[in-house]
Amino acid sequence: MQFNYMAPRWKWKGAEAKALAEPISKSVSELQLSLAETESSGTLSSSNVLLAVEPEQAELLDRCCFGRLVLSAEKVKKWIQLSFEEAFYLLYNLKCIKISLQGRCLENEVDTWLYMKSKRPNFPMFFKAYSHLRSKNWVLRSGLQYGVDFVAYRHHPSLVHSEYSVLVQSGDSDRLRVWSDIHCAVRLSGSVAKTLLTLYVNGKFKGEDLNLPVCLENFTVEEQTISRWSPELSREDNPQIQNKMLPM
Template sequence: MGPRWKGKGAEAKALAEPMSEIVSQLQSSLTRSDSQGLLSGCSVLLEAGAEQTELLNRSCFGRPVITAEKDKQWFQLSMEEAFYLCHSLGCLKIVGEDNHLKNDEELWQYMKSRRETFPDFYMAYSHLRIKNWVVRSGSQYGVDFVAYRHHPALVHSEYAVLVLSEENENANGRLRVWSDFDCTIRLCGSVAKTLLVIHINKNGHGATTPLCLKKYSVEERTITRWSAEQCREVQTPETSSNYHLNPSNHEIIFGLLTS
């Protein structure tokens, strides 16, 4: 499946305003204003000015929070979004509920305590963001993330993303049997998305500090559904054609005998 643009001119607008440039503008704006976020449970609250509000919306970081304060705009950042702005881009400071500024290691430990799988999810999130994909929660589709080629106002999400590693694969029990694959692939097909499995390999390293991320590796696999009805051998008296599927190292195609 390729990108499904929303309306005439959407692709041209995306090409004219690359996501990398928008994120760079946000990074500069947050750095200049010495922005601080506030830890609040499993998210971070960020007060934004007019310029930052526009850039946060354009770069798809966080979600606006409706409040009674007309002169202020707050954004709720997920843990992955907040740590990416703080650790990877270095443009956001985060304080705890005690107003104590958290360094990267303290923030890492806090987020791990809130969700055991945070290191795996953050590695997958940052892996996609570095490649300039827009990453949003995929809970409504039964996956971990959905990935967009550009802003969701311009294009539909292209990938439904599942994050797996040695630990969370066993803990969550996902994609361990054929029926799991079948259900997930059918769901992705019904909403016109390709299933992307991101496997985090820790290479024998733990997750004690964010420095461990440099030791991790990421393996991507797209999984698609193959229908024999669409790819059967065709023979006529004049010609004889054989269709062969040769998946690359980054694609797994499963054959189903029935549609």
């Protein structure tokens, strides 16, 4: 399913040209190569991963919008705080970092997967949604301040405003089950100039099948945008509508 088209809101003159000259996909490829060469390693905590990198790699991570810089007095290394989704994407999809727990390097992706799932039971569903959009070169940030799971940008947030507020759902989710919930979510997204995008992740989210990250291959993601209907856009005296009307 294709997203409904909406014109991007660039933050300053020349931002669009800069984005075209420096596509996110190119920066991600550079980051992947750099982190793999230095065998960068992150440390797991209860809710995030702390990644130690070189200053140049910290700049690359920022260009690709992975994690947030942790301020420290250390000059040789930079510390980046990654969400579980960001860290596992670098580990599993890009295969460019290693992850350790309590000083012990986890031998494989399964150990990391099981740890993250133990801390957040809904992690498989959220990671599938995150990787679905990230693999399409959308930049994702936390949507907590907007009452959603993520906000999606077509490029770096310094260049363009986010276009979508993203809600992640599964078949047994209680979210957006009643009209009032849908109305509130759409109104809130519209008030901050975003379109509400729901990602329905279909698959089995219970049982031993979730103990291996390969289960992600059995999930599918359905995209659906929800927006308010504007009567003005359908009035017969609207010139844009009249131009599209067929002759009687």
